[in-house]
Amino acid sequence: MNWEQLKKDFKRYLLLERGLSDNSIVAYLNDVKKLQSFAELQQIEPKDFQTNDIQNFLKWINEFPISEYTQARILSGIKTFFGFLQIEHGLVNNPAELIETPRLSRKIPAVLSIQEIDELISAINLSTTEGTRNKAILEMLYGCGLRVSELCNLKISNLFLDVEFIKVEGKGNKERLIPIGQQAIKYLKIYLEEIRVHQTIKAGKEDFVFLNRRGSPLSRVMIFLIIKDLALKIGLEKEISPHTFRHSFASHLVEGGADLRAVQDMLGHESITTTEIYTHIDKEYLQSVITQYHPRS
Incomplete structure (x- = not known):
C-alpha cells in the first residue's frame, strides 16, 4: 500500500462517498499526513498497524503543542481512514476502532451582546463601496447565523428575498432554507x-453574492x-471571528425564548445536543443578571 496513492483514494472516498466539504477533506488528509510521518519514523506499513501502534501515535502527537480537542479530532480522522481501508482495500481489522475518544468538557462559545454587535456594525464606513458590502456581510452573519463558508459560497440564485428566505449549502453539501430578516x-x-x-465580475463567478474588488468571491x-x-476600531477586547456572529445569533434567539428545534434547523446542526450548548449560555446570562441586580447577591 503506497501512502500517496492511499491519500488520493481517501480524498476521492471522502468527496464522493461521504460528501464532505473541501475544508473537512483537508482536515482529514492532514490527519493522515501526521499518521504517515509517524509510520515512516517507525517503519510501519499502513496494512501492518496494530492497536498499540495507534496508541503510540497518539502519545507521539501529544508531544506537540495541540489541544485535547485537536487530538480527539485527529483520532476520529484516523478511525475514518482505517475504516476506508477496510471498505476499499480489504483491511481485515480497524486498529483504531477500539480506542476510545477522551471525553471532552463542552466549551461554551464566546458571544457578543446586542449592544456590541450594534457598535461593530455602526463602525463600518458606509461612504465606501467596501463598507456598504461589509454592512451587508455582518447583517447576514448575524441575521441568518451563517457559517463563514456558507456566506462565502452564497449564490444569488439561492436568494428568495420576496418570501424572506435564503438557501445555503452547509456541511456535507447539505442544503437548508433559512429565514432572513428585514434588516x-x-x-x-x-x-x-x-x-x-x-x-x-470574473468569468464563472457571476452567481456569487459577495465579491472582492477584483470580482472574485470573498475568502x-x-x-x-x-x-x-x-x-480594533471600537476597542472590543473579546477575541472574535465570523463564527462569533453565528454563536450570537443562536444565543440571542434562545434568550428570547425561541424553540430549540427551530434554532437547530436554522443552524443546520445534525444533533440537538450541539444546539443545546446555547441553553448553557442563556443560563450564564441569567446568572449574571442575578449577580448584577439582585440585592442579596
Whole structure:
C-alpha cells in the first residue's frame, strides 16, 4: 500500500462517498499526513498497524503543542481512514476502532451582546463601496447565523428575498432554507443594486453574492480580517471571528425564548445536543443578571 496513492483514494472516498466539504477533506488528509510521518519514523506499513501502534501515535502527537480537542479530532480522522481501508482495500481489522475518544468538557462559545454587535456594525464606513458590502456581510452573519463558508459560497440564485428566505449549502453539501430578516434584506439589496451591479465580475463567478474588488468571491480570511479591523476600531477586547456572529445569533434567539428545534434547523446542526450548548449560555446570562441586580447577591 503506497501512502500517496492511499491519500488520493481517501480524498476521492471522502468527496464522493461521504460528501464532505473541501475544508473537512483537508482536515482529514492532514490527519493522515501526521499518521504517515509517524509510520515512516517507525517503519510501519499502513496494512501492518496494530492497536498499540495507534496508541503510540497518539502519545507521539501529544508531544506537540495541540489541544485535547485537536487530538480527539485527529483520532476520529484516523478511525475514518482505517475504516476506508477496510471498505476499499480489504483491511481485515480497524486498529483504531477500539480506542476510545477522551471525553471532552463542552466549551461554551464566546458571544457578543446586542449592544456590541450594534457598535461593530455602526463602525463600518458606509461612504465606501467596501463598507456598504461589509454592512451587508455582518447583517447576514448575524441575521441568518451563517457559517463563514456558507456566506462565502452564497449564490444569488439561492436568494428568495420576496418570501424572506435564503438557501445555503452547509456541511456535507447539505442544503437548508433559512429565514432572513428585514434588516439583512435591506442592506443586502443596497449592496446588490447599488454596488455589485457596477462591478466587473470574473468569468464563472457571476452567481456569487459577495465579491472582492477584483470580482472574485470573498475568502474566509478576508471576512475574518474585516471583523478583526472593526473590533480594533471600537476597542472590543473579546477575541472574535465570523463564527462569533453565528454563536450570537443562536444565543440571542434562545434568550428570547425561541424553540430549540427551530434554532437547530436554522443552524443546520445534525444533533440537538450541539444546539443545546446555547441553553448553557442563556443560563450564564441569567446568572449574571442575578449577580448584577439582585440585592442579596
